[in-house]
Every structure is written in structure tokens, then in C-alpha cells.
Amino acid sequence: MxxxxxxxxxxxxxxxxxxxxxxxxxxxxxxxxxxxxxxxLAALTFFIGRLLPLDPVVAVLGDNISQETYEAMYRQLGLDQPLWIQFASYLGHVVRFDFGNALTTSRPVIADIVRVFPATLELASVAIVIGTGLGIPAGVIAAMYHGSWIDHLVRLVSLLGHSVPTFWLGLMGLVLFYATLGWVGGPGRIDMIYELDIEPGSGFLLLDSALSGNWEVFANVFGHIILPASILGFSALAYIARMTRSFMIEQLGQEYVVTARVKGMSWTRTVWGHAFPNVAVQVITVVALSYAFLLEGAVLTETVFAWPGFGRYLTNALLAGDMNAVVGCTLITGLIFVGLNLLCDLLYRVFDPRTR
Incomplete structure (x- = not known):
């Protein structure tokens, strides 16, 4: 013993x-x-910045400078050093989130990103709630009634969401719902008369106005965000519904579904209680990728709606040849995708015990 x-x-x-x-x-x-x-990603952005036909010295000082001033700034920027030394110095600044000063605002790039990113995060968050809240049920219902008119309708909506240009939807939405019907607010995040009524806080105007109890401002902010968020959410809905439908059709053809039906379990309970949990991990990946694309791909929507967010800031930097801002935005975008992928890995272990 x-x-x-x-x-x-x-x-x-x-x-x-x-x-x-x-x-x-x-x-x-x-x-x-x-x-x-x-x-x-850092190496890619560094070498692309060096290959572009843009002179950093001219971008900083302008064209009307003397040769002595040009050479002094050239040495100050470290452009006279070998390329590998420049890249090492660049990495040293990047790890400290020091992307230099933006030429368009004369402020540190990271400060500009911190200032504009909450607007994009708020817009993308509302959009992903719309896309997920409608896309997942639409995909599941289309799979439940595969081949019916409901299935064809969901497939048509998904096709339109992928095919119709976002900027065209934005312009038509402004013409119809803002200029004609007056149901929503116009471009921007808030009307000018309310800008002084909201106290600076988190940068999320919906949250700040709700916490302060200023529901009049909240209604105004909601009226401005609902149209661009719905347009972005429509594109996310199309992708989420299409992928959810494909995952569910595969699951509904499995033997355990047939067994559950033979034992007398209702069709709705079989689909939502047994089949859908088996595709939850895949759906999480789709939603996370959609959210990442909304965070970095809302450029056209923010431009159409004059939304002072991350995408519009990046567009202005590209048009102005502001490589410090472009490189900073590119690296932040890469961090977003890496972070969301790590979050997906953690959620896999929560929803799928087989991955633990």
C-alpha cells in the first residue's frame, strides 16, 4: 500500500x-x-519611407532654403549615416512610441493619434455592434432555411454589402436621411452649438455625454454617428452573415444534428443550442477581423462624413506627404491587428475546451 x-x-x-x-x-x-x-512591419515602413520620392529636409523646411541650411538639417535628421544605423535609431524611437512630429500639425504624431483615435474607435464600435447583432442571426437563419427566399435575401444583402462602394452609400445616405428627410445629423461628430456643452473626458462623446447626464447632447451625438456607423456596419454585416451562413450549413449537415432531430428536439433548439456553439470560435475570428478592418479601413467613410478620426488623419497625412504620421499610423494599425489576433487566441480557450 x-x-x-x-x-x-x-x-x-x-x-x-x-x-x-x-x-x-x-x-x-x-x-x-x-x-x-x-x-x-517596422522594417517595411522604414524602407518604404526611404524609397518614396519625398525629401524629408524639404518636407520640414520647405523649398526656399539655402544649401548650408539644407545640409545642417540633413545631418540633424541623421540622413548622412549608413542605412543600418538609421534603421537602428528608428527602432529605438519606435519602441518608445516616438514617431517624430507631424508636419501637418507640428505636434508629436503619437499625441495626434491619441487625440483622433477615440473618434474612430467609437464609430467602429457602434458599427461592429450593428454588424454583429444583425449579421450573426441573419447568417444562422439563412442556414436554417437553406435554399428558401430568406436564404436568397441574405445572400443578396451580403453581395450588396461587398459590392456597393462605401463612399457612394455615404453620399446617398446624407442626401436622403440628412438633406431630404432630416432624420440624422450632418457631417462631423456633433453640432457646433453643443461643442462647449460637453466636458472633455474619455474622448468618446456618447459615453461622456451619458455619464454627465446631458441627454440632449447625447441625442445630438447619436444623430451624427448612427448614419456612418450603419454604413460601416452594413459592410461588416455582409461579411459576418456570409461567413456565419457557410459555417452553419456545414454544421447542420453533421450526424449529431440528424440525431437530435430524430430524438424529437425542436429545429430552433438544435440550431442555436447545439450547432451554433460549435461554430462560435470561427465566428469570433470573423467578428474580430471585421472590427480590425473597421478601425483601420474607415478612411472613405470618415472623409465623406468629415469625421475627425484616425482614417481622416491618415488621409490628410498621405496627401501632405507627412511620412512621420503615415509611418506612425501604419505601425498602430499593425498593433491593432496583432492585438485582436491575440484576443482571439484567448477567446478560443474560453469557448473551445479542445484548445486548452
Whole structure:
């Protein structure tokens, strides 16, 4: 009996050590993968910035400068150093989130991004709520009634969401719902008469106005955000509904679904209680990717609606040849995608025990 008692703990400890080791290897691979991705992105943005036909000295000082002033600024920017030294210096600044000063605003790029990003985050968050709240049920229902008119309608809406240009939808929405019907607010985040009524806070105007109890301002902000968010949400809805429909059609053809139906389980309970949980992980990936694309791809929508966000800031920087701002926005976009991918990996372990 003593031997048995001594053996059991040792046998139980082996899987624990193996589990800790596997977690360590997984964490190490994740860190190396993220580091390699960000290093590659930084190298790509650095060398593209050097290959573009833009003179950084002229961009800073203008055309009407003397040769002595040009050479002094050339040395001050470190452009006389070998390329690998310039890249090492560039990486040293990037790891401190120092992207230099923006030529268009004369302020640090990171300060500009912190100032404009909440507007885009608020817009994209409302859009993804609309896209997810309508896209997932639409995809599931289309799969439930595969081949019916409901399925064809969902497929048509998905096709339109992918095909119709976003800027055209934005212009038509402004003409119809703002200029003609007056149901929504116009361009911008808020009417000028309310700008002084909202106290600076998180940068999310809906949240700040709600926390302060100023519901008149909240209604005005909501009237401005609902149209651009719905247009962005429509494109997200199209993608989410199409992918959810494909995942569910595959699941509904499995044997466990047939077995559940034979045992007398209702069709709705079979679909939502048994089939949908098996595609939840895949749907999470689709929603996360849609959210990332909304955060960095709302350029046209923000331009049409004069939305003072991240996409509009990046557009103005590109048009002005402001490479410091362009590079900073590119790296922040890469961080967004990497962060959302890591979040997906964590959610996989929550919703799918097989990945633990």
C-alpha cells in the first residue's frame, strides 16, 4: 500500500509538468511571433519611407532654403549615416512610441493619434455592434432555411454589402436621411452649438455625454454617428452573415444534428443550442477581423462624413506627404491587428475546451 501511495502522486505530477511546459512553449512562440511581425512591419515602413520620392529636409523646411541650411538639417535628421544605423535609431524611437512630429500639425504624431483615435474607435464600435447583432442571426437563419427566399435575401444583402462602394452609400445616405428627410445629423461628430456643452473626458462623446447626464447632447451625438456607423456596419454585416451562413450549413449537415432531430428536439433548439456553439470560435475570428478592418479601413467613410478620426488623419497625412504620421499610423494599425489576433487566441480557450 505504501508503494502505491508513493507512486500515484509521481504519476499525477507528470501531466502537470508537461502542461506547464506546453504553456511556456506556447507563450514563447506567441511572443516571438508578435516580435517578428512588428519588426517586419517596422522594417517595411522604414524602407518604404526611404524609397518614396519625398525629401524629408524639404518636407520640414520647405523649398526656399539655402544649401548650408539644407545640409545642417540633413545631418540633424541623421540622413548622412549608413542605412543600418538609421534603421537602428528608428527602432529605438519606435519602441518608445516616438514617431517624430507631424508636419501637418507640428505636434508629436503619437499625441495626434491619441487625440483622433477615440473618434474612430467609437464609430467602429457602434458599427461592429450593428454588424454583429444583425449579421450573426441573419447568417444562422439563412442556414436554417437553406435554399428558401430568406436564404436568397441574405445572400443578396451580403453581395450588396461587398459590392456597393462605401463612399457612394455615404453620399446617398446624407442626401436622403440628412438633406431630404432630416432624420440624422450632418457631417462631423456633433453640432457646433453643443461643442462647449460637453466636458472633455474619455474622448468618446456618447459615453461622456451619458455619464454627465446631458441627454440632449447625447441625442445630438447619436444623430451624427448612427448614419456612418450603419454604413460601416452594413459592410461588416455582409461579411459576418456570409461567413456565419457557410459555417452553419456545414454544421447542420453533421450526424449529431440528424440525431437530435430524430430524438424529437425542436429545429430552433438544435440550431442555436447545439450547432451554433460549435461554430462560435470561427465566428469570433470573423467578428474580430471585421472590427480590425473597421478601425483601420474607415478612411472613405470618415472623409465623406468629415469625421475627425484616425482614417481622416491618415488621409490628410498621405496627401501632405507627412511620412512621420503615415509611418506612425501604419505601425498602430499593425498593433491593432496583432492585438485582436491575440484576443482571439484567448477567446478560443474560453469557448473551445479542445484548445486548452
Amino acid at each position: 505504501a508503494d502505491v501511495v508513493n507512486v500515484v502522486p509521481r504519476r499525477l505530477a507528470v501531466p502537470e509538468r508537461a502542461s506547464l511546459s506546453s504553456w511556456g512553449w506556447a507563450a514563447g512562440r506567441t511572443v516571438l511571433s508578435v516580435a517578428a511581425t512588428l519588426l517586419g
